[in-house]
Amino acid sequence: MSIDKVWVLAESAEGVPTSITLELLTRARSMGAVTEAVAWGSGTAGLAGELGNYGATTVYDVGDIGDALPGAPVAGAMAELIVAGNRPDVILVPASYDGRDVAARLSVRLDAPVITNVVDVDSDGDSVSSQHGLFGGAQVATARFTGAHPWIFVVRAKSFTAEASGGAAPQVVAAPAPELGATNGAKVLARHAEERTGPKLDEADVVVSGGRGLGGAEHYAMIEELAKLLHGAAGASRAIVDAGWVPYSHQVGQTGKTVKPTLYVACGISGATQHLVGMKGSKNIIAINKDQDAPIFSVADLGIVGDVHKVVPKLIEALKAHG
Amino acid sequence: MNVVVCVKQIPDPAAPQALDPQTHTLVREGKLIMDDSDAYGVEMGLQLAEAAGGGEVTLVSMAPGGETSGLRTALAMGAAKAILVSDDALKGSDALSTAKVLAKAIARAEPDLVIAATESTDGYTGTTPVQVAELLGFPSVSFAKKVSVGDGRVHVERQTEAGYDEVDCPLPAVVTVTAGVVEPRYPSFKGIMAAKSKPVDQLTVADLGLDAAQVGAAGARQEVTAVTAADERKAGEIVVDEGDGYEHIVRFLEQLKLV
Numbered sequence: 001m002s003i004d005k006v007w008v009l010a011e012s013a014e015g016v017p018t019s020i021t022l023e024l025l026t027r028a029r030s031m032g033a034v035t036e037a038v039a040w041g042s043g044t045a046g047l048a049g050e051l052g053n054y055g056a057t058t059v060y061d062v063g064d065i066g067d068a069l070p071g072a073p074v075a076g077a078m079a080e081l082i083v084a085g086n087r088p089d090v091i092l093v094p095a096s097y098d099g100r101d102v103a104a105r106l107s108v109r110l111d112a113p114v115i116t117n118v119v120d121v122d123s124d125g126d127s128v129s130s131q132h133g134l135f136g137g138a139q140v141a142t143a144r145f146t147g148a149h150p151w152i153f154v155v156r157a158k159s160f161t162a163e164a165s166g167g168a169a170p171q172v173v174a175a176p177a178p179e180l181g182a183t184n185g186a187k188v189l190a191r192h193a194e195e196r197t198g199p200k201l202d203e204a205d206v207v208v209s210g211g212r213g214l215g216g217a218e219h220y221a222m223i224e225e226l227a228k229l230l231h232g233a234a235g236a237s238r239a240i241v242d243a244g245w246v247p248y249s250h251q252v253g254q255t256g257k258t259v260k261p262t263l264y265v266a267c268g269i270s271g272a273t274q275h276l277v278g279m280k281g282s283k284n285i286i287a288i289n290k291d292q293d294a295p296i297f298s299v300a301d302l303g304i305v306g307d308v309h310k311v312v313p314k315l316i317e318a319l320k321a322h323g
Numbered sequence: 324m325n326v327v328v329c330v331k332q333i334p335d336p337a338a339p340q341a342l343d344p345q346t347h348t349l350v351r352e353g354k355l356i357m358d359d360s361d362a363y364g365v366e367m368g369l370q371l372a373e374a375a376g377g378g379e380v381t382l383v384s385m386a387p388g389g390e391t392s393g394l395r396t397a398l399a400m401g402a403a404k405a406i407l408v409s410d411d412a413l414k415g416s417d418a419l420s421t422a423k424v425l426a427k428a429i430a431r432a433e434p435d436l437v438i439a440a441t442e443s444t445d446g447y448t449g450t451t452p453v454q455v456a457e458l459l460g461f462p463s464v465s466f467a468k469k470v471s472v473g474d475g476r477v478h479v480e481r482q483t484e485a486g487y488d489e490v491d492c493p494l495p496a497v498v499t500v501t502a503g504v505v506e507p508r509y510p511s512f513k514g515i516m517a518a519k520s521k522p523v524d525q526l527t528v529a530d531l532g533l534d535a536a537q538v539g540a541a542g543a544r545q546e547v548t549a550v551t552a553a554d555e556r557k558a559g560e561i562v563v564d565e566g567d568g569y570e571h572i573v574r575f576l577e578q579l580k581l582v
Binding site (some may be wrong): 013069071072075095096097100101103104105107108109111112113114115116117129133134137138139140141142143144145146147148154181182183184185186187188189190191192193194206230238241242243244247248249254255262263265273274280284285286288292297298299300301302303304305306307310311312314315318319322 | 336342347417418419420422441442444447448449450451452453454456457458460461462463464465466468481482483484485486487488489490491492493496501502503543544545546547548549550551552553556558559560561562563564566568569570571572573575576579581582
């Protein structure tokens with residue numbers, strides 16, 4: 001079973017492919033197979049050029065899904081293509097809110113298992129294996145499929161570096177729209193975007209995150225101030241998101257965003273497995289925590305054993321004085 | 324309203340975790356507890372059933388060795404009963420096989436609403452609930468941070484990259500909830516006592532009408548081939564703050580040319 005064709009589930013936001021889509025296309029291309037993308041929405045024609053620029057030679061267009069959530073209609077269209085004989089050997093899916101829904105429904109429609117939480121994909125001739133961080137990334141598991149193609153891998157953001165191939169505009173092929181019945185019942189009534197100043201959390205060069213050690217929601221302001229001074233984004237541990245101090249969109253970790261900034265500053269974060277998974281790949285890590293045995297210090301390049309309420313305000317003052 | 328809440332019983336995450344060196348599956352020995360992530364779903368289910376003015380919460384779980392410790396916790400919170408699928412044939416099941424088992428068990432409870440966590444704390448594949456939805460022919464709304472039910476529909480605030488979507492969905496449906504969606508209640512003493520006598524219907528793979536060859540290690544079409552230690556980050560400099568901790572940070576930032 002050679003690897004002749006790889007599909008990438010192509011997500012877009014604000015009219016352009018998401019970063020992870022370009023990362024997956026780059027990886028798919030390097031497997032030496034025909035690289036194709038599956039996209040949806042009313043603007044697929046506008047996305048095609050960029051998808052081609054990263055290696056897609058064909059884009060299957062599911063079309064405008066209206067106010068439906070993508071899971072059922074996109075998985076349905078993909079399954080129709082595959083059952084009709086257009087069979088990819090590997091499908092790479094972004095580990096995003098919608099990507100996971102599509103992969104799950106596609107898995108059932110094809111009766112094909114899924115491998116999720118992938119952080120690397122290796123291909124060698126006919127075999128493809130994936131890597132997964134375990135226990136907060138302390139161990140790495142290698143996994144592979146043993147059954148028939150297609151093999152569906154759900155890949156975490158920033159597992160690969162996106163590189164353009166300079167490929168030509170791909171052909172855009174309309175995908176079939178199957179009967180979905182009740183499964184397509186969920187409809188979006190309204191979309192709400194949280195206000196954001198500064199760079200996006202998962203694209204920022206500097207990320208400053210706060211955790212339980214802040215002691216209360218009112219102290220998160222100093223995390224935001226420090227982030228702003230460093231032209232970065234403010235993040236959070238799951239503990240304080242669960243506690244309702246900050247919105248979920250700030251969460252860094254297994255269930256939140258994966259970040260790999262030049263600098264990550266962890267303030268009052270103990271470093272639970274759940275958090276380490278999402279930030280361990282940062283180039284430089286500074287940790288400030290009262291507990292010198294906190295696991296966060298095991299990944300820190302610079303660890304300050306101290307009270308965030310003392311260290312961070314002084315740091316903010318010093319940076320302001322610095323100009 | 325019949326609410327089914329999926330409950331995973333897992334090894335205590337606070338205890339050291341390990342993989343079986345032969346099978347590369349998570350060691351699941353000793354007492355299992357309810358996954359913390361599921362406490363939110365149980366609480367949500369109880370609140371919705373109460374708000375609907377009738378109906379009850381049925382728990383569905385798949386666990387080895389007839390394990391009920393985690394289920395008793397959820398029963399003590401107020402769930403009415405539980406369905407437990409326990410069968411040696413299920414050892415080594417992948418997410419899709421698990422979904423097939425859960426879907427069969429859930430169908431028995433004739434649910435209006437199925438609630439699950441977005442992902443488990445131990446395996447975190449995060450696909451099982453939506454696979455269950457597809458198997459049952461239900462719509463699904465994942466990553467719910469707020470849920471209400473009325474007029475045969477579920478209304479959800481669904482987490483997105485940018486913020487959240489308001490989603491409306493007819494019942495029956497599967498909803499996955501994020502942690503923090505509600506504050507899980509602590510079981511009362513009365514609840515704990517009552518939980519001991521609440522019914523737990525224990526089923527095997529055969530009871531569900533599934534073929535044992537399609538589940539467990541026999542039916543898994545994926546395998547872990549190796550587990551290795553990750554590259555360790557080299558140990559950094561640790562400084563105890565004596566009022567000058569911030570100066571170390573400023574110097575570090577200067578080295579990175581960030582200030």
